[in-house]
Amino acid sequence: MKQLVLKDVCKKYPNQLNYALDHINMIVEKGEFVAVMGRSGSGKTTLLNVTSIIDKIDSGNIYCADKEISTFSDKEATNFRKNDIGFVFQDYMLLDSLTIRENISVALSLKNVDSSKIDDLINSYAKRFNLYEQLKKYPYQLSGGQRQRVSIIRAIIKEPEIIFADEPTGALDLKSSEGTMGILSEINKTEKVTILMVTHDVLSASYADRVILLKDGKLHMEIDKKDCGESFYDVISQALSDRGE
């Protein structure tokens, strides 16, 4: 089943000469874990923003589970973000004046989850990702890796269909990166959540099922894990260095 379908998607920022996204066609299957790579300015963040309809496209169509989301009204877009997708960002997007528990509960209260179940849900997720001790603290009292785990919990706890992640390991050291990617691939496997992730980091990308390479807003190359098997990591590195990176 197709989760996300992009047809001839074009996007140009005002007062900009080149297309940020230039006739992109791609399909993401349900439960698939896709990494988007490419050099800086190639349009990765833009791609993520338009597929999560934070930003509008100029032409083309985007479908999510057969619904055309690119024509959504503001209200429909809000509902879509609220119910169907989760975000994990490089800068965590945590609210400074809320405790960790309150930060996580936002996703659930917004979805009108029964309030008596919220605490139990948070507790079980926090235990699973080794954050239970931190629930009473404030974001500034946590390390970067811990904060990123909080933002992942916030994204997955509402059981979305898709998770969008923009450089989730961008600010983390190797160990924390591995931890974060471990969690993402675990929930991808166990919960069958579709993940679309932007990353610069080959190691993070190698956790995905498929890597998409963007170049100047165009879809440049696709690498499927099934085709490479064990050598997935090397193939990605090779592909990137072929382009002089």
Place this chain on the structure above:
Amino acid sequence: MIWSITKSNIKKNFSLYRIYFLATIGLLSVFIAFLNFISDKIIAEKIGDSGQALVIANGSLVFLIVFLVVFLIYFNNFFVKKRSQELGVLAILGFSKRELTKLLTLENLVILVLSYLVSLLLGPTLYFLAVLVITHLLDLTMEVHWFITVNEFIKSLGILVVVFLINFITNGLIISKQSLIEFVNFSRKAEKKIRIRKVRAIIAITALLLSYILCLATVFSSTRNMLLSIGMVPISLSIIILVILGTIFTIRYGLTFVIFLLKENKKRLYRPLSNIIYPKFNYRIATKNKLLTVLGGLLTLTVSVTGIMVMLYAYSLNGIERLTPSAIEYNVKSENGQVNVTNILENDQVSLVDVDLLRLNTNPEVTITESGQTIPYFDVINYSDYKELMKAQGRTNSIEGSESLPLLINYYPTEISLGKTFNLENAYDVTVKQVSTNNVFSFSTSVTTLVVSDKLYAELSARFPEKEITIRTFNGNSIRSSETFYNQFSMVPDVISSYSREYTVKTANIATYIFITFLSILFIICTGSILYFTSLIEIMENKEEYSYLSKLGYSKKLINRILGYETGILFLIPVLIGIVNGSMLLIFYKYLFMDTLVAGNIIMLSLLLCLFFFLIIYGTFYLLTLRSVKSIINN
């Protein structure tokens, strides 16, 4: 180099600077307007007459200077802290601490100089408008004009120099004391852990409620007398102490505790709106409790002072009705033909009533106050005259029936004489059947009027003709406040006129009235601009959080509501505290310090109007702030 950074900084951060500018200009203009006010010749003259107003004037000047300096310094500190991250970046880029201090000093200089120039124009204008409004509100005749004096230039410059120097020193200190990492993390520091102090919270809230209960207890005469038996001074002192301490600690501990309780209720907390605003309230109260306390105190002061003035004004205006029940009243004997009665009566609005009055000595003397003051005579009038005069005065509803004769009209509310028998001129016994405070004559004509039946009056008058005088009264609604009508009688010695009474009431305390109104306006502007400034900066600091919320699925509408609540809490706490504390203190004042002669509901009504007016003003401030906040976030 530094200068060009300063310039580009101001340009780049214009929205932040704009708030700083506006707030500084607001405070400075208020100060200049005040200087303008006390150097106004007309007002100076009036203040000179009244020692009380002079004391208020000097006191307020000192207060305002302290206030201005403290808040300008507060603004600067606030501003520097908000920008510490940016300063940290510059420091990392290789700016020395000296250069950073220089940068801040230059920015400070630019802001203060520009605000100074604008305020020199705005201050006198503010003054001009304020006096215009006041004279209209109080219905006073006074010339108003725009002016500025050298004194103002110098004084306000002096204050700015002081502020500038202090800012220079504190900025230098902040920068030299801070390490690079602290710069970058400065705003985090403020997020100290929020502690819940249950016992203190409960004590604080109880103290505040107790003070309210004590204030309200003065409303009912039984509880009032209980309080009075303890003594006026200890009661007043303990109420004031309870209000002050209760307020300070309720803001400090009570509010966080209340929100903690709210948050405990998960059903409530886990809703899209409360999940964000409860924690944010908590944070706001924890980090801003000193500011909230100061503002709450200022507002309490403003509301109480304004309220007392409004009450006194309403009291004296309302007292006119009692003090001069007729538009004109005089003893016929003291007039010798100067008044052209036929001419006056051509106006059919005007009615003339002549009342014959017998002043008869009595044994025992008449007690006129609860405390036992006595008067040795009655002023006896007959029932028909009483009715006619009451009708002419438009008080048909308060006329007592003939079954209540003899009726004693006491000036002061006391029922001591009820049922008592008095012996008039050692000849007649009368027993008072009813007492009332609805006087038909002015205080100076009669304090103890005794209304008797026409028959008894005829007998008394036949017996003591030499004790009879005739009081002439003129009535009619349109003439009570008319100067031209009064002028027709002004040459009569000892004439009692409602017009001249009203005139005295309005002019005698004009300086005090204008003064307090003016001070209230100043306070309102000060507190308003501080609230505006703080709200905007707070929201701007966390600007990106609202885009997170939108990415998480919060609709624009929900985000706007969150903004409304977040801004609202900063406004609501001081305003609510000011209005509730203020009205409690006013109730206390009214029932303990003002006599109950004048209709209490008129005083209450004017008080309510005054509180309503405060709500409207702060409501408007709130809406304006919210508008700016929303425009910042939605861009």
